[in-house]
Amino acid sequence: MAETIAHDRMNRFKQLRDYIRKINFFNDAETTSVIDQLFATRIVIFLMTIALIIIITWASLTIQTHSVTIPSPSETIFKQLSVRYPNTLSCRCTQTSIHHHQFLSFDPQYHPICTSQFISHLFISALSKINMSDYYMKDYRIIVSSHFQLLALLCETVKQMIDDSLFIFNSKYFTTTQVLSIEKFEAQIDQLIKQLKSTIMADMKHTSDYLGLIIFQNGIYSALRTNYLMQYIPSSDRYSQSPIEYNIWGAKCSCKTNAACMEQAELHNFEGYSLSSSSTTGNGVITVYTTRLFTVPGMMVGCSPYSTLLQSSLQCFYSQSCIQRMQIFIHGFSLVSPLSSSHFQLDATVEHLLNELFIESWNEKRNFSAYFDICSPLSCTYTYDRRFNLLHIMVTIISVFGGVQMTVFFIAPFIVKIMRRCQKCKRQCNTTDNLSTETELETNSRQSRFLLLYDYVL
Template identity: 25%
Template sequence: MILAIHRTITIKELRQKTRDRILNWNLFEVANKSSVDPQTSQNQQQSTRVYLILLAVIFLTFSVYASSTYKTKTMLTKIPSLEIIQYLQKMYGSTIVTCPCTKLSITHSSYIQLEPIFHQICSSDFISTEWLNVLFASNRNRNALSLDLYSFNVTAFIHFQTMRTMCDLVTKVVINSRDLFLASPVVSRQMLDFDEFSIQTQLALNHFQSTVPNNFIQTLEMFRGLAQGNGLVSAYSTNWNLFIPNMTENAVVYIRPQLYENCSCAISSACIQPSQPFLPGFVVGCMPLESFLRSTIECLYKRSCVDQMVSGADANYTPRVLNMSSRFAESESITVIVQQMFIEQWSSNVSYDSFFEQCKPTSCSYALVERHDILDIATTLLGIYGGITVGLRLIAPLLVQFWHNIFRKIRQTSSTLVPY
């Protein structure tokens, strides 16, 4: 019983001493305590409480704010292979992983193989030297009378010679443009992920494939306009016919335009009409180029039609007919085929591995975003503790003094009021 009472008294005394120590805690006391009056000591104790409250509020506020925000940690990794880059991009995202290239300028040819596949007409027997020689020999002894200009047999050599010239011209333009494209550089500051690489490469290929026909067609249309505007006379007299009314010493040579189905070549170089005898798809007209562009090659797919051509030319050479493996319809005009540069398709091989070998990054960096942990918060608080304590030691006494001044004014105002 006595021990229990003694223990209770001891605990009460300990609590009382702890309470008194907290209430009397003074962080602003001076070395010579005897020279400090009670009011100043009380102000110092109040300043201590204000200091501790402000310090706790600041630390608590900063801790809550820091724990709710994120930090960015940049990681740097050596890159020995493409597989590691792809793993990092898959793990953290391609927009986060950055792998600078050691070679900024990379040519298309280092990772792209590109070959055009032309329409079979440009490698067929119909533009071969043998076939053209047969048509030239058949036409050599014919008289270039106006009546014959409507005959396919007379204009056949012109037609297929134009086709061969057009195929050769288009092939050179396409190959030269292809070589320029492959030799052009691509500036890449960093290694692209596979999806972005595929998209950018395909866009470059599509732009190239659409640009080549556009440039060629613009040049061709300009030439056709110049031919009509300047009234050029065809060497085969298909648009203008030369004649001499009276064969005398001072005879004058006249020219008159040819007519095709009541269309005068003096007005338009696009006048055409079906050939005689009729062959599907073949037309004759003012200019060999115009009649060629407005024709089709549907006859060249049929053995019976080709045999009719061979018979009309008295030829001892029979060209092989075209097969049906084409993206162009049989009845498609040659104009459409020329606008597509006789290209059936582009054969391309794009190598992502070759692009990596050219880029050759030696390292990759990626940023990880995560919340601040307890250690980060504690380290930061310790770092700013010194500055905060200095500031609070200056502010706390001023706040206490400011409060006392306000309270003193309130009391003075209250004491001056006179009751009624």
């Protein structure tokens, strides 16, 4: 049984082979022999096979770009598409200009000092009830009320400036013709917030620097006697002005030459002072008699209450024990409790807090869903590249193969003729060579016979 099956298979193979051998695409050609027709047919089959392989390979490896349009996409679909096709996705907005406040809001959280009892009217009023003549001119109790008045003013100014800037910011438009992906949306919002913050900070720094410049350039005498001591001298019937000197890092600094002189804030037990006239300069010479009671951590005193406040830190007012020590000498501190925690360092200067606008957190809220709903794209279009597309391969074969087939059928007989001519030329060359060889052999034979005859005669 197995032998029969094998024999049948062999017969079928032979029949197929004989059928292929007998295929003739040029059997109607009258000027060509059957052998040449069969040879031309083999050439056609070979070239068509090679051409078909090349066309299929080229069509398979060629990248085809496909475009897809999705009408009225939802936010979920848009997010999925923006992840899969981030470079080709295009969704045109129906509303291109959107107010900032429609998708972005702020709720600034300020430093605890700006919401504490330390800047309340009650506390500041309690600090103001002192008699400056009872204290040494460098005593912190003289300047403490001014410091907290300035803190209240700075907090109020910063809040007002931020509110005004946010009002202007919210009234502006965010313009996009295409729906932004979440990543691009977040990047754009980050840039807007960064620009808003830098603008407000620059305005605040400009205001602060301008205020300090006015105080310094005008040489204003402080009513708190922190930069000059004014003293009436009855014997000479005139007033004497004596610049105050402060010890900064072990060196003396005079308010006459430097309005930014300051030193560590302290509380003193003032025992009195004496004023004598200098024989060389004519100015009064002050001799002060004090005993130090308490050093206030972080706070500074100096020529200008404003400049000393900027260089001071609020670290004492975070501590209950420090406040209790202050209560002994300044009873108004019984009205306040320690500051709550802050992300700023405890020893951060007020100038640093001011440069950061006393902001703990901006608490911005971004609403991409609101932005997408307002933008409301009617459709989204994306493109993608693809290889090995069966439909593209079939279309390419159909469109190209016909032209290739005509070309191959046209040139195949010419190829056969050229090959036959080459064979004919080769045979002619071989025939000519054979004749030359026979002639040469015959000539050589004759010469040999002549030589033999010549030898015989001799």
